[in-house]
Amino acid sequence: MGPLKKTLPKAAEAEAARAEAARPEKTPAPGGLSGFALDQIHHMDCVTGMARLPSLSIDLAIADPPYNLSKGGAWIWDNATALPGFGGEWRKVMAKWDDMTLAGYFEFTVAWVSQLRRVVKPTGSLWIHGTYHNAGIINFVLQLLEVEIINEIIWYKRNSFPNLSGRRLTASHETILWAHTGGARNRKYHFAYEDSKGMSFPEDSLKEPGKQMRTVWDIPNNKKREETGLGKHPTQKPVRLLSRMLDLSGKPGDLLLAPFAGSGSDCVAARKKGMHFLGFETDPVYVDLCKKRLEGSEPEDA
Numbered sequence: 001m002g003p004l005k006k007t008l009p010k011a012a013e014a015e016a017a018r019a020e021a022a023r024p025e026k027t028p029a030p031g032g033l034s035g036f037a038l039d040q041i042h043h044m045d046c047v048t049g050m051a052r053l054p055s056l057s058i059d060l061a062i063a064d065p066p067y068n069l070s071k072g073g074a075w076i077w078d079n080a081t082a083l084p085g086f087g088g089e090w091r092k093v094m095a096k097w098d099d100m101t102l103a104g105y106f107e108f109t110v111a112w113v114s115q116l117r118r119v120v121k122p123t124g125s126l127w128i129h130g131t132y133h134n135a136g137i138i139n140f141v142l143q144l145l146e147v148e149i150i151n152e153i154i155w156y157k158r159n160s161f162p163n164l165s166g167r168r169l170t171a172s173h174e175t176i177l178w179a180h181t182g183g184a185r186n187r188k189y190h191f192a193y194e195d196s197k198g199m200s201f202p203e204d205s206l207k208e209p210g211k212q213m214r215t216v217w218d219i220p221n222n223k224k225r226e227e228t229g230l231g232k233h234p235t236q237k238p239v240r241l242l243s244r245m246l247d248l249s250g251k252p253g254d255l256l257l258a259p260f261a262g263s264g265s266d267c268v269a270a271r272k273k274g275m276h277f278l279g280f281e282t283d284p285v286y287v288d289l290c291k292k293r294l295e296g297s298e299p300e301d302a
């Protein structure tokens with residue numbers, strides 16, 4: 001750990017400072033970025049893809065990485081069976097991309113967080129999804145790379161699936177880390193604080209209009225028909241969760257990076273908010289699903 005702690009943050013900081021001096025004033029026009037067409041999902045490993053991006057070229061990022069949860073052998077629950085009284089889609093992911101050794105997962109996390117740290121402007125935000133399986137590792141890597149955590153948000157899923165074994169509590173939340181690349185002595189990240197106080201959501205019993213937003217968000221995990229009608233992803237996030245992140249930390253015209261695009265939910269949310277986006281996804285089936293979803297989505301005020 002010693003050499004990492006000593007060299008990585010310094011190297012990343014020096015690179016960011018060099019790029020800061022040379023950076024253009026505005027986000028590039030939607031013609032492209034380092035050969036990547038904007039407003040598209042690219043079929044590529046995100047670490048390789050991000051390495052091609054210029055430093056400080058991204059306004060904000062939402063990362064929904066593998067949680068490294070695909071363990072434990074066969075699962076007997078039949079996903080096709082509907083449980084009366086429980087909303088939302090529930091699936092246990094069993095995929096190769098989600099099964100790494102602990103050391104491998106740590107190295108993978110260092111690799112993609114380092115790239116995010118380099119490419120996201122200090123005026124922007126990083127939003128990173130997790131559960132107790134991976135959130136501790138991501139938290140540790142953020143601290144190791146001196147990426148300041150702004151808040152830890154609990155996404156409370158009141159309609160979560162019941163615990164079938166009867167040996168644990170019912171898992172009803174996920175963790176979201178909100179961070180920025182500016183550093184503790186250089187806080188420039190955009191936060192729509194006044195707007196956040198005015199926000200209210202019919203489904204969120206914890207957010208009172210006119211009051212500060214808390215770090216517990218009560219957002220049911222069911223998705224609208226328009227979100228799943230063209231196909232589903234086993235860990236698909238509801239667009240209204242991602243929209244809240246964009247409302248808090250982004251502006252129309254910003255460029256969002258989605259390194260783990262999945263079914264493209266982050267990018268659909270960005271399009272609705274009038275933002276540009278760039279996504280990476282390694283599974284061609286999901287790249288195709290993203291494309292179809294994005295073809296059918298428009299800015300909210302269009």
Ligand SMILES: C[S@@+](CC[C@H](N)C(=O)[O-])C[C@H]1O[C@@H](n2cnc3c(N)ncnc32)[C@H](O)[C@@H]1O
Pocket residue numbers: 044045046047064065066067097233235236237238259260261262263264265266280281282283286
């Ligand atoms: C947790 S899911 C994201 C789900 C997404 N938030 C949604 O709403 O559909 C993670 C996705 O990352 C993809 N993935 C895994 N490793 C990757 C990598 N190194 N680069 C890019 N995509 C990757 C997986 O194929 C999977 O679709």
